[in-house]
Amino acid sequence: MTPVAQRGDRTPPAFRRPAWRRQAGDPGQTPNADAGRLIPVGGQQTFRTRVGVDGQGRTRVPVPFDPDAVWGVKPRHHVTGSVADCRMRGVVEKRDDGPVMVLGPAWCPVPLADGAEVEVVLEPEGPQRADLAPDVAAALAAAPDAAVFFDSLAQFYRTAWLRWVDSTKRRPEERPVRIAEMIRQLLEGRKERL
Numbered sequence: 001m002t003p004v005a006q007r008g009d010r011t012p013p014a015f016r017r018p019a020w021r022r023q024a025g026d027p028g029q030t031p032n033a034d035a036g037r038l039i040p041v042g043g044q045q046t047f048r049t050r051v052g053v054d055g056q057g058r059t060r061v062p063v064p065f066d067p068d069a070v071w072g073v074k075p076r077h078h079v080t081g082s083v084a085d086c087r088m089r090g091v092v093e094k095r096d097d098g099p100v101m102v103l104g105p106a107w108c109p110v111p112l113a114d115g116a117e118v119e120v121v122l123e124p125e126g127p128q129r130a131d132l133a134p135d136v137a138a139a140l141a142a143a144p145d146a147a148v149f150f151d152s153l154a155q156f157y158r159t160a161w162l163r164w165v166d167s168t169k170r171r172p173e174e175r176p177v178r179i180a181e182m183i184r185q186l187l188e189g190r191k192e193r194l
Contacts, residue, residue, distance in 0.1 A: 043070055043071050043123055043124050043128075044081075044121065044122070044123040045065060045070060045121070045122050045123065046119065046120070046121045046122075047063075047064055047065070047119075047120055048117055048118065048119050048120070049061060049062050049063075049064060049117070049118065049120055050062070050115055050116065050117050050118075051083070051112055051114075051115070051116055051118055052114055052115070053111065053112055053113065053114040056105065057104070057105030057111060058102055058103065058104060058105060059083070059102070059103045059105075059107070059108070059111075059112055060100055060101075060102050061083055061090075061100065061101040061102075061103065061118075061120060062097075062098060062099075062100050063092055063098070063099040063100060063101060063120075063122070064098075065099075066099065067092050067099055071124050071128070072128075072129060072151070074148075074151040074152060075148065075151070075152040076091050076092065076093060076094075076152055077091065077092040077124065078090075078091055078124070078125045078126065078154050078155060079091070079092055079101070079122045079123060079124060079125055080122075080123060080124075080125040081120065081121040081122040081123055082119075082120070082121045083103070083107075083108070083112075083118055083119075083120050084108070084112060084116070084118040084119065084120075085119070086107065086108045086109070088103060088107050088108075089125060090102070090103055090107075092122070101122075125154075125155045126154070126155025126156075126158050126159055127155070127158050127159060127162055129147075129151065132162070133165075133166075135175070135176070135179060136162070136165060136179055136182075139179045139180070139182075139183050140183070142183075143183050143186070143187060145187055146183045146186035146187045149186050149187070149189060150186050153191055157191045157192060160192060160193075161182050161186075161193070164178060164182070164193060165178045165179055165182060181193070
């Protein structure tokens with residue numbers, strides 16, 4: 001099978017990755033002049049910060065920007081990226097002293113020293129509102145409470161909802177029914193469909 005980076009625009013639409021699943025080298029990427037490598041287009045943020053490590057090994061990573069201003073207002077921001085070149089997934093939390101990400105002791109094979117200055121690369125994890133199909137985005141816009149709950153879900157749950165709606169390819173008349181059912185269950189606070 002040909003690597004995605006070599007397929008270019010010849011890839012049939014059914015086999016293209018959604019924007020939120022693209023990787024470096026995929027079509028729709030842009031070069032990062034600083035690092036000389038490709039990065040996904042969109043909300044990726046790179047910065048340097050000093051981390052704090054507590055006695056239980058948790059790493060506190062201060063975030064020097066407002067994630068609501070960069071990625072849109074959400075109750076919590078699920079992110080992926082790296083801290084000191086170690087891949088990670090986490091949640092940016094809003095605190096009195098500013099946004100912060102707290103990582104458990106198992107995220108890094110070699111623990112960081114308290115006060116170490118590290119490079120951090122963060123981007124939103126999973127499907128974002130801008131990546132949604134127009135009919136799903138319109139339904140969420142019409143139900144703000146459902147949209148807020150959808151945005152607060154981890155990528156696993158958001159992806160599961162979208163796959164369920166998208167699985168109506170052979171029965172397009174079922175799609176609006178599933179979108180309405182998704183909105184109803186999100187309004188009830190359900191992470192997964194019944």
